[in-house]
Amino acid sequence: MNPDLDALKPYPFEKLAALKAGVTPPEELAHIPLTIGEPQHAPFAAALEALHAHQADFARYPATAGLPELRRAIADWARQRFGLAGLDADHQVLPVNGTREAIFAFVQAALDRTRPARVAMPNPFYQIYEGATLLAGGEPLYLDATAENGFRPDLDGVSAETWRDVQLVFLCSPGNPTGAVTPLAEFETLIALADEHDFLIASDECYSELYLDEAAPPPGLLEACARLGRHDYRRCLVFHSLSKRSNLPGLRSGFVAGDAELIAPFRRYRTYHGCAMSLPVQQASITAWNDEVHVRANRDAYRETFAAVTEVLAPVLDFPAPEASFYLWPAVPGGDDEAFARALHAEANVSVLPGSYMGRVGSSGTNPGAGRLRLALVAEVEATVEAAWRIRRFIERSSRC
Numbered sequence: 001m002n003p004d005l006d007a008l009k010p011y012p013f014e015k016l017a018a019l020k021a022g023v024t025p026p027e028e029l030a031h032i033p034l035t036i037g038e039p040q041h042a043p044f045a046a047a048l049e050a051l052h053a054h055q056a057d058f059a060r061y062p063a064t065a066g067l068p069e070l071r072r073a074i075a076d077w078a079r080q081r082f083g084l085a086g087l088d089a090d091h092q093v094l095p096v097n098g099t100r101e102a103i104f105a106f107v108q109a110a111l112d113r114t115r116p117a118r119v120a121m122p123n124p125f126y127q128i129y130e131g132a133t134l135l136a137g138g139e140p141l142y143l144d145a146t147a148e149n150g151f152r153p154d155l156d157g158v159s160a161e162t163w164r165d166v167q168l169v170f171l172c173s174p175g176n177p178t179g180a181v182t183p184l185a186e187f188e189t190l191i192a193l194a195d196e197h198d199f200l201i202a203s204d205e206c207y208s209e210l211y212l213d214e215a216a217p218p219p220g221l222l223e224a225c226a227r228l229g230r231h232d233y234r235r236c237l238v239f240h241s242l243s244k245r246s247n248l249p250g251l252r253s254g255f256v257a258g259d260a261e262l263i264a265p266f267r268r269y270r271t272y273h274g275c276a277m278s279l280p281v282q283q284a285s286i287t288a289w290n291d292e293v294h295v296r297a298n299r300d301a302y303r304e305t306f307a308a309v310t311e312v313l314a315p316v317l318d319f320p321a322p323e324a325s326f327y328l329w330p331a332v333p334g335g336d337d338e339a340f341a342r343a344l345h346a347e348a349n350v351s352v353l354p355g356s357y358m359g360r361v362g363s364s365g366t367n368p369g370a371g372r373l374r375l376a377l378v379a380e381v382e383a384t385v386e387a388a389w390r391i392r393r394f395i396e397r398s399s400r401c
Contacts, residue, residue: 007134011127012357019342025349032387033351034375037176037244037326041301041378044246044294047284051251057279064271066095070282073289074255078240081208082223085231091260092233094267095277095285098252099206099239100128106237106256107132107168109269110200116165122153122172124359124369126204129170141166142362151178151320151329155189157363163197174207174218174324177358177374181211181323187224194235200262206241206254209295211324212303218324222258233258244326245295246288253277253285302326305381312388316395328375329355333395335371343398348390 016035025031065071068089075089087093096102111117111133119133123142133140141162143153153171169190173182187203194201203221211218225233241254256263270276277285306322313319319330332340337354344350352373359369377384 002135004135004137008131009127012353015357016341016351016353019338019354020345020351023342023346025345026347029349029390031349031351032379032383032390034377034379034384034387035351035353037376037378038249039244039247039326039378040380041247041298043248043251044288044291046291046294047242047246047248047251047288050287051280051284054280054283057283060279062276062279062282064267064276066277067279067282067286070095070277070286070289073286074240074257077289078222078257081217082220082226084222084226087222087257088260092257092263094256094263094270095282096239096254096256096270097275097277098243098249099204099241099254101252101275102239102254102256103128103170103202103204104132104135105270105273105275106202106266107136107138109266110262111136111138111167113137115167117167118162118165119168119170120153120158120166120199121170122175123362124177124355124367125170126172126176127358129204130360138167140360142360144362144364144368145175145178145180146364146368147320151175151180152182152186154363155186155193160197163193163199166197166199168200168202169194170202170204171221172204173220174205174211176207176325177327177353177355177369178320178329179322179325179327180320181218184219184224184227187219187221188228191224191228191230191236199235201236203236203238205238207244207325208240209245210299210302210326212299212306212322214296214299225258232260234261235259237262242285242288245298247298248284248288251281251284253281253288301381302377305377305384308381308385309375309377309388312385312392316392326377328373328377330373330375332371332373333398337369337371337373341373344391344394347397348394350387350390350394352391 071089237258243249317330355369355372
């Protein structure tokens with residue numbers, strides 16, 4: 001077997017299961033998980049109808065490049081959403097089976113093993129960045145995202161000597177787990193660094209359509225390129241998904257867009273990989289990308305949940321004002337995120353994810369996720385607010401002890 005498999009770290013939910021082992025929560029309290037970022041709102045019905053209407057197409061092989069109609073729907077959506085002057089549906093867009101699969105595959109295709117292959121990533125982070133890097137023979141470079149820098153990766157802390165060995169930089173905006181949004185100016189700074197030091201930029205934007213201020217949608221990497229006049233999106237790729245936007249995580253549908261010089265070899269790689277999107281899923285995806293009404297309704301539902309939960313938790317927890325995504329990133333009273341999560345489960349039957357499970361010891365010598373929790377506010381508002389009240393009462397009881 002590939003010896004690099006031994007370098008993979010346990011997934012956060014494996015560690016959480018071990019942490020909770022042997023704990024028996026109160027039987028009278030129903031379990032409320034705030035752990036996995038899996039949308040619980042109803043999936044976009046019209047997409048499911050399209051899937052059913054085209055089910056006979058499961059009898060046909062799909063092409064890696066996807067249907068022209070799907071690529072056009074994606075390009076039209078991205079142009080409108082990010083104010084792009086153009087996006088070539090034939091050469092700058094590639095449908096994929098969700099961002100997780102595509103991110104992993106792109107790292108395998110992109111890294112040049114004949115020279116140093118460092119991959120920079122936010123810390124804490126979505127673990128697929130690290131796993132994909134290790135299995136591609138690369139070395140992760142953790143860019144700490146702390147309160148001091150707005151919970152965004154610290155680009156200024158990287159020396160020119162370190163940048164020299166970086167082949168790829170991952171961004172995640174809005175961030176998982178922090179919810180922080182990368183401003184256009186920081187995208188532009190990173191693009192300038194990429195030109196100077198010859199690396200690629202991969203921007204994971206799967207939470208881009210979940211934001212709290214309807215008048216302030218999060219900007220994206222291609223938007224920054226367009227503002228600089230880089231309409232070829234050189235060195236840049238973005239990853240988007242219908243999982244969060246349309247509550248369709250099981251559809252496994254998304255896209256990669258950007259530099260045609262990167263899309264072409266990646267498409268060739270994917271032809272050998274054998275991961276073309278099925279035709280019924282493509283038809284469902286076309287329906288989803290062509291509709292914004294259900295997406296606005298989805299944002300409205302998350303706003304209701306965020307408003308209710310933050311009102312309950314603000315008196316007892318310190319957390320950054322959420323901008324986007326569906327996570328809260330609070331500091332733990334007492335600072336021990338593992339002990340807090342285990343005790344909360346034992347006393348209140350609420351599961352939360354210790355922040356340290358999503359980070360690594362970085363350049364500062366500490367794990368920037370330590371002492372924090374990731375709370376996924378994905379369930380219906382009543383259950384999520386009930387979980388918030390249990391957390392608050394747990395903290396209030398603990399503070400009196």
